[in-house]
Amino acid sequence: MADINDWQWLSDRHARRRPPFRIFDNVSYVGLDWVSCYVIETRDGLVLIDALYPPFTDILLENLRQLDLDPEAIGWVVVTHGHWDHAAGARALQQRFGARVVMSAADWDLIAEQPGPGPTGFTPADEDLVLDDGETLTAGETTFTFHLTPGHTLGTLSVEFPVRDGDRTWRALTYGGVGLNFTGAQRLQSYMESVRRIRQRGPFHVNLANHPGMGKLFQRADQLRQRAPGAPHPFVDEAALSAWLQTRLQAAAEALNTQESGRPAVPAPDTSTGEKGSGPWPGRLR
Numbered sequence: 001m002a003d004i005n006d007w008q009w010l011s012d013r014h015a016r017r018r019p020p021f022r023i024f025d026n027v028s029y030v031g032l033d034w035v036s037c038y039v040i041e042t043r044d045g046l047v048l049i050d051a052l053y054p055p056f057t058d059i060l061l062e063n064l065r066q067l068d069l070d071p072e073a074i075g076w077v078v079v080t081h082g083h084w085d086h087a088a089g090a091r092a093l094q095q096r097f098g099a100r101v102v103m104s105a106a107d108w109d110l111i112a113e114q115p116g117p118g119p120t121g122f123t124p125a126d127e128d129l130v131l132d133d134g135e136t137l138t139a140g141e142t143t144f145t146f147h148l149t150p151g152h153t154l155g156t157l158s159v160e161f162p163v164r165d166g167d168r169t170w171r172a173l174t175y176g177g178v179g180l181n182f183t184g185a186q187r188l189q190s191y192m193e194s195v196r197r198i199r200q201r202g203p204f205h206v207n208l209a210n211h212p213g214m215g216k217l218f219q220r221a222d223q224l225r226q227r228a229p230g231a232p233h234p235f236v237d238e239a240a241l242s243a244w245l246q247t248r249l250q251a252a253a254e255a256l257n258t259q260e261s262g263r264p265a266v267p268a269p270d271t272s273t274g275e276k277g278s279g280p281w282p283g284r285l286r
């Protein structure tokens with residue numbers, strides 16, 4: 001089992017790499033085996049959701065090229081939260097391609113406080129676009145709606161956007177931060193409040209999770225490859241997304257109970273989010 005200190009595991013270029021694949025007409029997966037990166041194609045350029053981390057920036061660019069997408073067309077990078085595995089790659093994309101980087105105000109502050117050198121320390125992107133709850137970003141024909149969902153970090157930003165499958169359009173959600181790798185009753189309550197608010201703002205049809213294990217991403221990708229003509233799209237699963245959000249509420253409630261009963265405040269393990277073969281969940285900063 002790897003952890004945050006197992007940099008060899010985290011940076012193993014061969015083991016962490018996954019072939020990129022198309023999910024919807026406008027969305028593809030260009031991330032690693034344990035942390036996601038999605039690319040959304042728009043008439044005004046490419047939008048990335050999350051930025052991975054060095055040394056994987058060049059693999060991200062190779063993945064785009066494999067899908068016949070030009071990295072020069074990267075216009076925006078939406079960073080769901082300020083932990084290194086989602087945020088550390090943003091600076092290179094900002095500097096090489098002039099990509100606009102989107103984060104919440106609280107998580108811009110978070111990445112500004114990065115500890116610096118060390119396996120998971122990083123140089124943050126220069127502060128750029130600040131998006132708040134309910135605000136939108138429009139790229140070409142596609143509008144992204146942001147939902148502030150504090151808990152995992154104080155400024156976790158969840159992203160809603162339309163995904164196209166032929167003549168059908170569905171509402172996809174990338175929930176911005178899931179792990180309960182923090183302590184404190186107030187923060188747990190804030191986490192639960194965020195999940196409840198997202199459930200109220202649904203229904204969302206597609207779970208494009210920022211760690212692939214949480215949305216059974218590779219399992220669904222296998223189903224997608226074998227999809228018969230006219231069959232339902234395996235990523236469109238409103239019930240599974242809703243049930244998964246419910247498991248997050250339960251896990252947070254259990255962690256809260258543990259704390260309030262005076263037992264040691266150990267964060268609840270995240271077993272409910274795992275997918276066999278998706279890799280371990282390193283450390284407290286994921």
Ligand SMILES: [Zn+2]
Pocket residue numbers: 081083152177179285286
């Ligand atoms: Zn995280």
